[in-house]
Amino acid sequence: MDIVLQQLVNGLTLGSVYGLIAIGYTMVYGIIGMINFAHGDVYMVSAYLTAISIALLTFFGVQSFPFIIFGALIFTIVITGAYGWVIERVAYRPLRNSSRLSVLISAIGMSLILQNYVQLSQGPNQQGVPTLLSGAFRFHIGDGFVQITYMKLLILLIAFTGMAVLTYIIQKTKLGRMCRATQQDRKMASILGIDTDKVISSVFVIGSAMAALAGVLVTLDYGAFDFYIGFIMGIKAFTAAVLGGIGSLPGAMLGGIILGLSESLFAGLVSSDYKDVFSFSLLVLILIIRPSGLLGKPAVEKV
């Protein structure tokens, strides 16, 4: 019993991180129909920025944890957002009207550029940040116990707040309305006076900011990262986006959580050797039953 509960906690925290990163994939796909393969590496960059911001803050004498995490979040989200904006500007906008394949290749190139740039500028070694928040809640259940570190709780709290804020932005604000209009019909939206280029830029910034949120939380939790972490995380988050229905915002969050839970439960109850096999089999199964993902809308052929 305690073990299953612990696995649910593990899966939920992992899944909420997948969900945060999946948002970037799904929003970009929704609005310009491309898969931004550099997104996982944007997440990797944010891990380095987290470490840099922590080093800067401690250098300037900031010691208390709430200030450090707040400062790290602001710093990392702003700069990672800027990365997202520049990437769109440099690698995708010039190819806006060319074939989908060229944009895809440009995305893969961007991913390699980011990896190599970080490897060269920051060194190829494993990097780490010191443990800032330690300690845990322990709940006794029968003979066993469920242990949740404060950091894990913070991850859940911040991740779900981030998702809620984003949902509010997309549903209620003017920017959100513009995003939704551009997603439905880019040409029509621009005829009606929406600056679609600006909307696309802001979607990249929002997606990168969400990846940065995940990057800060994961870096503080695991404490270790290198220039290659974006690859596996990117693949997993992309899977989550497809699982939930690519293009759908709630779908990305749901897909992330389902993926996290299925990985944890399978690894914990059956075998960790085959957890990825199980996750991807689940993906195949869901795509057979619902080809556009759990919450995705089937593509309507425009005539």
Add this chain to the structure above:
Amino acid sequence: MSNAVVRKTLISIAVAGAATLAQADVVIGVAGPHTGAYAAFGEQLWKGAEQAAKDINASGGINGEMIKLVKADDACEPKQAVSVANRLVDSDGAVAVVGHFCSSSTQPASNIYAEAGVLMVTPASTNPTITDRGLPNVFRVCGRDDQQGDVAASYIVDKLKAKRVAIIHDKDTYGKGLADAMKASLNAYGTKEVMYEGLTRGEKDFNALVTKIRSVDADVVYFGGLHSEAGPLVRQLREQGSKAIFMSGDGIVSDEFVTVAGGPQYVKGVMMTFGADPMSYPTGKSVVKEFQANGYEPEGYTLYSYTALQVAAAALQHADLDPIKGAEWLHTHSVDTVMGKKSFDKKGDLTVSDYVMYEWNDKGKYIQLD
């Protein structure tokens, strides 16, 4: 088709010949993960070999010819290992290679060196199959995983008297090989492991696995793999409140293990098998001092790499720079190195292995247990 192959071979022979003529140096490759997640080990290999080459050159080189080292980066990727091995053999004209590091890279690369007749001395690859395939040019100056696993298993059974052992590996040639060797010894001593599972290299979240380790109530967690996965694994074990003893092999011998584990408070009490402290050999005192004078602590495999280059140089010297004759010479003679006298059996393994148990302390350093 065959014409093209012949032409290509002729060209590469011509190129290799030109390269050897142009520089009257002895080219020795240093192959390992110089970039990537395991670059810390690549640096140990390079620093050791670099210092050895400097010292040998200072005392007259090999029969008067200077050693020229070439860095070959395999990033611990078998595919890349094959391509850098080909490059070392074809365009760099290496006669000997110190490396590689990861067993999964050393194994395919050694075939290429065998075909080209290049002497290979690995300072760090401990998987038994490296030498068990009977290649005449392959040597190692470290022990074998079946010896290492046995030391770990007997320590668990005799000293720790633990009954519930969980074995985790990283599904790689080295990690799984070590875990299997340790499992075989453990079973031979009459203890059956309570869990045997693999994790995925490159991931950082092992919480699900850790919860499972908790659920089988393990006293000892034995991990076959490298520090970049061992660090997060041990940290997440402690974060979930497990007090099981964490034990691993020579894949975690690096200061970086402390960094990736999140600090000395997590690595405290971690046990590990490794060769008897390479810095403790009286023959190596002056070399260790020289490293420290240059501001480098020769940790982990640094001195092994120094030794590997000394062994290769000695073989080349006695065989008049012929790597194949050098390999034959090595099988029957012993070499004086910074880590004492080393002699090899007919497979290329050391005749004496010296695995001992270490423990990491709360300052993030490892000390030898008696």
